[in-house]
Amino acid sequence: MNHASAKGESPPAFDDSVQRQAAAEASTVVAKRLVFHLGGYDPITPYVVAQRRFVRELARFEGTWSAKASMGALDENPDQAKWSVITKGRNWQVESDYRLVRWDDVIEDFSGQTDWRRVPRGIVAFLDFIWSGALSGYLRTNWHYAVFFLYPFVMFGLFVTAACAAGAYVLSRGDSIALAAAATAVVMSALMLGPWRWLHLDMLFDDWIFARDYVRSGNANLEKRLDNIARELVAAARSSGTDEIVVIGHSLGAALAVNLLDRALELEPALGSRTPITFLSIGSSILKVGLHRAAVRFRAAVERVAQAPGILWGDFQARIDIMNFYDVDPMAEMSLPSKPGPVIRLVELGRMLQHDVYRRMRLRFYRLHSQFVSGNDKRASYDYFMLVCGPVSARYQTLASGGALSMIGEDVSLKDASAHGTGSERASRTRAQ
Numbered sequence: 001m002n003h004a005s006a007k008g009e010s011p012p013a014f015d016d017s018v019q020r021q022a023a024a025e026a027s028t029v030v031a032k033r034l035v036f037h038l039g040g041y042d043p044i045t046p047y048v049v050a051q052r053r054f055v056r057e058l059a060r061f062e063g064t065w066s067a068k069a070s071m072g073a074l075d076e077n078p079d080q081a082k083w084s085v086i087t088k089g090r091n092w093q094v095e096s097d098y099r100l101v102r103w104d105d106v107i108e109d110f111s112g113q114t115d116w117r118r119v120p121r122g123i124v125a126f127l128d129f130i131w132s133g134a135l136s137g138y139l140r141t142n143w144h145y146a147v148f149f150l151y152p153f154v155m156f157g158l159f160v161t162a163a164c165a166a167g168a169y170v171l172s173r174g175d176s177i178a179l180a181a182a183a184t185a186v187v188m189s190a191l192m193l194g195p196w197r198w199l200h201l202d203m204l205f206d207d208w209i210f211a212r213d214y215v216r217s218g219n220a221n222l223e224k225r226l227d228n229i230a231r232e233l234v235a236a237a238r239s240s241g242t243d244e245i246v247v248i249g250h251s252l253g254a255a256l257a258v259n260l261l262d263r264a265l266e267l268e269p270a271l272g273s274r275t276p277i278t279f280l281s282i283g284s285s286i287l288k289v290g291l292h293r294a295a296v297r298f299r300a301a302v303e304r305v306a307q308a309p310g311i312l313w314g315d316f317q318a319r320i321d322i323m324n325f326y327d328v329d330p331m332a333e334m335s336l337p338s339k340p341g342p343v344i345r346l347v348e349l350g351r352m353l354q355h356d357v358y359r360r361m362r363l364r365f366y367r368l369h370s371q372f373v374s375g376n377d378k379r380a381s382y383d384y385f386m387l388v389c390g391p392v393s394a395r396y397q398t399l400a401s402g403g404a405l406s407m408i409g410e411d412v413s414l415k416d417a418s419a420h421g422t423g424s425e426r427a428s429r430t431r432a433q
Contacts, residue, residue, distance in 0.1 A: 028393040040251025060375025061385035090413040092391040110206040122205035125212040137291030144322040152204035163188035230263035254281035262301035272310020278394040283324040283372040314398030315342035323369040352376040
C-alpha cells in the first residue's frame with residue numbers, strides 16, 4: 001500500500017516508487033482535461049441541481065486560489081450531463097470537459113417504491129449484509145462505517161419498539177385489544193410520516209436495497225449506461241485530444257467507477273498507454289460492496305483496474321467522514337494483492353475549511369461527506385476543483401505529498417511553467433519520443 005497524508009503536518013514519506021513517479025509527473029502541465037464524475041447514492045436531478053451546485057462551489061475555488069473561471073452551457077442526455085469549464089491563472093489556462101455520469105433515474109426508481117415494499121426489502125438487505133460477512137468487515141476496518149450501516153435499521157427498530165410500547169400502555173389501561181392495536185398503528189404512522197422522512201431513513205433504506213441488488217444481480221439500466229460511457233472513454237483515450245483523463249468516483253460512485261474502468265479495459269486492454277488516465281476514489285464506498293461475500297465479480301474488477309499499467313489509482317480517505325473507510329488499504333481488506341494498488345491519501349477535511357464553517361458542519365455527516373466534492377475555504381493538498389480544473393495533473397496531485405501546493409505560487413502562478421510548456425506541447429513531445 002502506498003500511503004500518504006494530506007494533513008498540515010509533514011506527511012510520512014512515500015515509498016521510493018511513488019516519489020519517482022511524482023518527480024516524473026512534476027513537469028506535467030495540463031491545458032485540456034476530460035473528467036468523468038460518478039456521484040454517490042444522491043437522489044438529485046443532475047441537470048437541475050448538480051450544475052447549480054458546481055457553479056456555487058467553483059466560485060469558492062476562485063476565491064480560495066485567486067483564479068478566474070467560466071462555464072459553458074449544459075449539454076444533457078440520458079447517459080450524462082456535461083459542460084465545459086475554463087480556468088485561468090497568471091500564466092496558465094485549462095479547459096476541462098466535465099461529464100457527470102447520470103444514474104439519478106435508477107435512484108428515482110428505488111425512491112418511488114412504497115414503504116410497504118421498501119421496509120421488508122430493506123430488512124432483507126440488512127440481514128443479507130450481516131449474513132454475508134460485510135458487517136463484520138465494517139467492524140474490522142472502520143467501526144464508524146458499521147454505525148452508518150446500522151443506523152437506519154436501528155432507528156426503524158426503535159420506531160417499532162415505541163409503537164408497541166404505546167399499544168402495551170393502552171392495553172394496560174384497559175382490556176381493549178382493538179384500542180391497543182389502534183394506538184400502535186397511530187404511533188407507527190406518525191413516526192413514518194415524521195421522523196422517518198426528516199431523518200432520511202427512506203433514502204438510507206433505498207441505498208442499502210440498491211447495494212444488495214447491485215451485488216447480487218446488478219442493474220441492467222445502469223450497466224448499459226456504463227457500457228456506453230466506457231466506449232466514450234476508450235474513444236477519447238485513443239484520440240489523444242486531451243492531456244489527461246480523470247475518472248472520479250465519490251462515495252458509492254467509486255464502486256461504479258471501478259465497473260466503468262473495467263468495461264473500458266475490456267474494450268481496450270492498453271487503456272492509458274496513449275492518454276494518461278487517473279482514477280480517483282474519494283470518500284469511497286468500494287468496501288461497502290467489496291466486503292460482501294457474494295461480490296466476487298466486483299472484487300475481480302477491482303483487481304483488474306488496480307493492475308492496469310495505464311491507470312493510476314488514488315484513494316482519498318477522511319477520518320471525520322463516517323461514510324467512507326479511513327486509513328485502510330481496500331485491496332488488502334478484500335484479500336487482493338496490494339501491489340500494484342491505490343496510492344492512499346489521508347485527508348483532513350477540517351484543514352480545508354474556516355474554523356467556524358467546520359465547527360458548524362462537523363456533526364452534519366452528509367455535508368462532511370460532500371466536502372470531498374466541494375470547494376475549499378483554504379488552499380490544501382486536496383482540492384476537488386484543483387483536481388478537475390487546475391493546471392497541475394491529477395496524477396501529480398495524487399503522487400506528490402503536497403498535491404498542487406508545491407506547483408502553485410501564492411499569486412496562483414504556475415511555478416516554472418515556462419520550463420514545462422503547455423500541457424498539449426508536453427503531450428506532443430512525449431508522443432514524439
